[in-house]
Amino acid sequence: MGTLAEEIFSYKLGRPVEQGETVVVEVDHVMSHDTTSPLAIQAFRKLAGVSSGRVFNAERAHVVFDHIIPASTVAAATLQRDVRSFAREQDITILQEGICHQVMPEKGFVVPGAIIVGADSHTCTYGALGAFGTGMGSTDIGVAYATGRSWFRVPSTINVRLVGELQPGVYAKDVTLEMVRQVGVDGANYRAIEYTGDLVERMSISERFTFCNMAIEMGGKAGLVAPDETTREWLRGRTDQEYPMLAPHNPRYERVFEIDASRLEPQIACPPDVNNVVPVGQVEHVKIDQVFLGTCTNGRLDDLAIAASILQGRTVHPETRMVVIPASREVYREALRLGYIDTFVQAGASVGTPGCGPCIGRHFGVLAPGERALTTMNRNFTGRMGDPTAEIYLGSPATVAATALTGHITDPREFLS
Numbered sequence: 001m002g003t004l005a006e007e008i009f010s011y012k013l014g015r016p017v018e019q020g021e022t023v024v025v026e027v028d029h030v031m032s033h034d035t036t037s038p039l040a041i042q043a044f045r046k047l048a049g050v051s052s053g054r055v056f057n058a059e060r061a062h063v064v065f066d067h068i069i070p071a072s073t074v075a076a077a078t079l080q081r082d083v084r085s086f087a088r089e090q091d092i093t094i095l096q097e098g099i100c101h102q103v104m105p106e107k108g109f110v111v112p113g114a115i116i117v118g119a120d121s122h123t124c125t126y127g128a129l130g131a132f133g134t135g136m137g138s139t140d141i142g143v144a145y146a147t148g149r150s151w152f153r154v155p156s157t158i159n160v161r162l163v164g165e166l167q168p169g170v171y172a173k174d175v176t177l178e179m180v181r182q183v184g185v186d187g188a189n190y191r192a193i194e195y196t197g198d199l200v201e202r203m204s205i206s207e208r209f210t211f212c213n214m215a216i217e218m219g220g221k222a223g224l225v226a227p228d229e230t231t232r233e234w235l236r237g238r239t240d241q242e243y244p245m246l247a248p249h250n251p252r253y254e255r256v257f258e259i260d261a262s263r264l265e266p267q268i269a270c271p272p273d274v275n276n277v278v279p280v281g282q283v284e285h286v287k288i289d290q291v292f293l294g295t296c297t298n299g300r301l302d303d304l305a306i307a308a309s310i311l312q313g314r315t316v317h318p319e320t321r322m323v324v325i326p327a328s329r330e331v332y333r334e335a336l337r338l339g340y341i342d343t344f345v346q347a348g349a350s351v352g353t354p355g356c357g358p359c360i361g362r363h364f365g366v367l368a369p370g371e372r373a374l375t376t377m378n379r380n381f382t383g384r385m386g387d388p389t390a391e392i393y394l395g396s397p398a399t400v401a402a403t404a405l406t407g408h409i410t411d412p413r414e415f416l417s
């Protein structure tokens with residue numbers, strides 16, 4: 001009996017747990033990426049006595065290269081070389097085919113009821129498939145690599161109920177931004193967020209990824225959606241694993257937010273905070289130097305499809321650059337097959353290799369002093385994409401595509417055919 005988070009921990013431990021209780025559990029998968037692996041490896045090495053120098057399970061320990069690939073500096077290349085040699089020594093396969101939070105689910109590692117820890121704050125994305133995924137510091141991940149276990153305080157849960165039908169031109173990202181506006185950037189600190197309601201039930205896994213990905217933008221430990229037929233369908237062919245269809249039972253939520261999406265307009269998060277959210281109409285005059293379509297929030301096939309439908313046969317504004325980065329190789333190949341990539345290239349966009357791209361300002365499209373970007377990312381923090389005086393606005397793939405065409409923030413409903 002409990003929230004989805006409690007159900008998952010109870011299932012793992014084989015006994016009922018209570019909110020606030022500290023538990024040690026065996027984790028299903030542990031992940032770090034090119035940027036966080038070096039410190040995780042250092043922590044792991046210190047535990048050589050505990051682990052006999054081997055990771056707990058090479059099939060369940062994952063290293064993903066996604067943040068700065070291909071390496072853009074000698075320093076990055078050197079760190080990656082060192083991480084490669086660690087992976088070789090431990091028989092870990094390095095995954096280099098897209099953003100960790102896209103690739104881990106695609107590989108079938110993320111299933112309902114699983115507990116997954118990652119050295120990346122957006123590990124909460126995995127809740128879209130009913131798994132408890134959470135980000136941890138590299139040291140904790142080093143310990144998990146060594147022992148296959150982690151400690152948690154079973155979180156209390158905030159319930160976000162999403163109801164109603166979205167209007168044309170309004171997407172999961174707009175709902176997510178509205179959610180962050182209402183809950184606040186620390187409104188869910190150390191809590192799980194459980195998304196329910198008829199809108200969530202109708203949404204695709206990709207859209208659920210967008211919600212869950214941004215749970216951390218409200219301070220959430222995890223973002224969760226109870227698995228259903230849509231989840232099963234998405235997992236079919238990706239995993240042979242058996243998994244439990246856990247659901248909340250008489251949950252005791254700490255707080256409930258209800259959002260009626262049917263009245264929602266496209267939303268924009270203005271710099272420098274993710275909860276600084278306004279309807280697109282209020283910022284339409286803002287001139288944009290660069291748009292970026294991609295990331296673990298909105299770099300999937302449906303996101304690319306929406307943007308391609310707006311850009312089809314049109315050209316990016318001459319004073320705006322457009323960067324497009326598919327979230328994974330799987331997404332990239334499908335986008336090629338369906339002609340979306342051709343549409344982007346014809347429109348004048350730069351298309352990058354799957355990965356995080358300019359999301360943390362390390363390569364492939366950093367911003368000059370005073371420049372402004374509109375992106376499909378999850379964070380608009382000062383300095384994130386380059387110079388600290390550059391500004392970042394967040395919106396949906398549709399708003400990004402419409403803005404690419406006009407050079408200023410634009411309501412995508414103007415381009416709906």
Ligand SMILES: CC(C)[C@H](C(=O)O)[C@@H](O)C(=O)O
Nearest residue numbers: 035036067119120121122360
């Ligand atoms: C580099 C990494 C530690 C970081 C994170 O944990 O979130 C990054 O992925 C981000 O999105 O800011």
Ligand code: SF4
Nearest residue numbers: 099295296356359360
């Ligand atoms: S795409 Fe951006 S938010 Fe996602 S993991 Fe990469 S850097 Fe972090």
